[in-house]
Amino acid sequence: MSEKLIHTRPVLLLVDDDPEIRDQMKWALASDYQILEALDRSTALAHVREAMPRLILLDLGLPPDIDGASEGLAILREALDLNPRAKIIVVTGNSDRAKAVAAIESGAYDFIEKPVQLEVLKIVLQRAVYLSNLEQESSSLLERAGQHECEGIVGNSASIQKVFDMIRRVRPSDVPVLITGESGTGKELVARAIHRQSARKGEPFVAINCGAIPETLLESELFGYEKGAFTGAAQQRNGRIESAQRGTLFLDEIGDIPLTLQVKLLRFLQDHTIQRLGAKETIAVDARILAATNVDLKKAISEGRFREDLYYRLCVVTVAVPALSERGSDVTLLARTFLTKFAEEEKRPLKGFTPQAVEALIAHSWPGNVRELENRVKRAVVMAEGKYVTPENLELKDPSSVEEHASSLRASRDSREKDLVRLAMEKAEGNVSKAAAELGISRPTLYQLLARYGLKKTKPDDQKEKA
Ligand SMILES: Nc1ncnc2c1ncn2[C@@H]1O[C@H](COP(=O)(O)OP(=O)(O)OP(=O)(O)O)[C@@H](O)[C@H]1O
Ligand SMILES: [Mg+2]
Numbered sequence: 001m002s003e004k005l006i007h008t009r010p011v012l013l014l015v016d017d018d019p020e021i022r023d024q025m026k027w028a029l030a031s032d033y034q035i036l037e038a039l040d041r042s043t044a045l046a047h048v049r050e051a052m053p054r055l056i057l058l059d060l061g062l063p064p065d066i067d068g069a070s071e072g073l074a075i076l077r078e079a080l081d082l083n084p085r086a087k088i089i090v091v092t093g094n095s096d097r098a099k100a101v102a103a104i105e106s107g108a109y110d111f112i113e114k115p116v117q118l119e120v121l122k123i124v125l126q127r128a129v130y131l132s133n134l135e136q137e138s139s140s141l142l143e144r145a146g147q148h149e150c151e152g153i154v155g156n157s158a159s160i161q162k163v164f165d166m167i168r169r170v171r172p173s174d175v176p177v178l179i180t181g182e183s184g185t186g187k188e189l190v191a192r193a194i195h196r197q198s199a200r201k202g203e204p205f206v207a208i209n210c211g212a213i214p215e216t217l218l219e220s221e222l223f224g225y226e227k228g229a230f231t232g233a234a235q236q237r238n239g240r241i242e243s244a245q246r247g248t249l250f251l252d253e254i255g256d257i258p259l260t261l262q263v264k265l266l267r268f269l270q271d272h273t274i275q276r277l278g279a280k281e282t283i284a285v286d287a288r289i290l291a292a293t294n295v296d297l298k299k300a301i302s303e304g305r306f307r308e309d310l311y312y313r314l315c316v317v318t319v320a321v322p323a324l325s326e327r328g329s330d331v332t333l334l335a336r337t338f339l340t341k342f343a344e345e346e347k348r349p350l351k352g353f354t355p356q357a358v359e360a361l362i363a364h365s366w367p368g369n370v371r372e373l374e375n376r377v378k379r380a381v382v383m384a385e386g387k388y389v390t391p392e393n394l395e396l397k398d399p400s401s402v403e404e405h406a407s408s409l410r411a412s413r414d415s416r417e418k419d420l421v422r423l424a425m426e427k428a429e430g431n432v433s434k435a436a437a438e439l440g441i442s443r444p445t446l447y448q449l450l451a452r453y454g455l456k457k458t459k460p461d462d463q464k465e466k467a
């Protein structure tokens with residue numbers, strides 16, 4: 001790659017058949033970018049191969065198809081094949097929304113309409129550089145870091161690496177482990193990983209969701225029963241604890257277990273024996289206990305809903321699974337992993353996410369954690385029409401939508417306007433008529449502007465007195 005350092009001026013390739021437009025752009029952009037030029041496909045692709053520009057400004061209407069977009073779109077696709085990370089901004093006519101959309105779906109970073117407003121173009125380019133820097137940083141971090149996966153748990157962030165480390169550390173022992181974390185963070189996945197890494201891996205992993213089974217059934221489900229133990233107990237049945245013999249018992253949503261059963265469970269944790277309902281004899285069960293909860297058990301203890309002694313038995317080791325929002329670039333790593341998996345399952349030839357979709361993934365707060373991400377990507381794979389998944393497919397807001405651009409433009413215009421008004425008022429020493437004349441606007445308009453920007457109509461002398 002010719003641009004080894006992120007902080008050198010980024011290389012920008014201009015592809016336009018009109019020399020006047022190229023000159024105009026060069027004039028406006030040369031101080032911030034190293035500019036390369038091309039007027040046709042072969043020169044453009046030669047530059048992409050040799051210089052690997054991070055930014056490409058591409059006119060869609062190139063000969064031989066000046067009124068269409070076929071040549072521009074062909075360059076777009078070939079350039080992305082050569083360098084999938086290139087940020088390509090296409091230039092379209094101002095009534096060519098369909099072409100712009102086609103370009104975005106083929107992987108363009110953004111589009112800009114003719115006649116190109118240089119201010120808008122500069123903002124779009126700055127954002128493209130910013131995103132490109134982020135991508136470079138995160139991919140070099142990925143290359144440097146060690147493990148991206150542990151028993152199906154994908155992640156590279158420091159916070160998930162801590163979880164991997166805990167899984168490795170509890171591997172050889174039989175101590176109970178309490179797994180905490182918000183809903184959808186991957187607690188069950190962690191439990192299965194602990195089992196698979198332990199010496200018990202060839203034995204059963206029995207999961208029971210204490211929150212999903214009605215209270216009246218939970219006891220017989222966990223402990224089993226003898227024939228005739230209660231009306232309807234026509235057969236003897238083993239409980240789930242017993243079926244985890246030599247293996248691992250995973251008590252999910254442990255916070256939902258009723259107090260009466262907590263006592264019985266505590267007894268099992270203390271002496272490793274159980275009694276089926278209606279039985280006289282006790283049965284020894286050798287099972288490792290893992291438990292998970294998405295509620296704060298300490299709070300449940302203080303409210304009298306959870307036994308403290310059971311809590312201390314369960315939480316000999318606690319593994320806290322972080323929320324997805326605390327895992328940095330794992331969001332995009334996981335999104336890509338899910339995309340590859342579902343695209344293969346659904347036999348959809350998807351190549352990845354549009355840059356807007358990547359931005360939207362980063363901007364979202366993920367209250368439903370990994371499960372939410374998994375579901376959004378699954379749906380997007382089915383909904384996507386182009387080769388790249390868009391924010392719309394993910395049902396996420398596009399952070400680079402036209403409105404967002406418009407609002408950042410409006411903000412910069414407002415601040416400039418405010419400066420001009422203030423300057424004119426200072427020059428006119430507070431005389432509104434003079435300042436209005438200087439600005440070439442009417443007095444009422446100037447009054448409106450003064451009010452909007454909270455500027456005073458007073459003379460500088462008055463201001464000095466007040467200060
Ligand atoms: N780091 C990860 N890598 C890959 N897949 C993950 C990861 N974390 C979670 N998943 C997937 O996300 C989904 C939710 O995970 P899981 O069921 O383990 O979460 P949970 O914390 O038990 O949620 P809940 O509290 O709602 O039961 C599963 O389909 C799981 O395979
Ligand atoms: Mg779960």
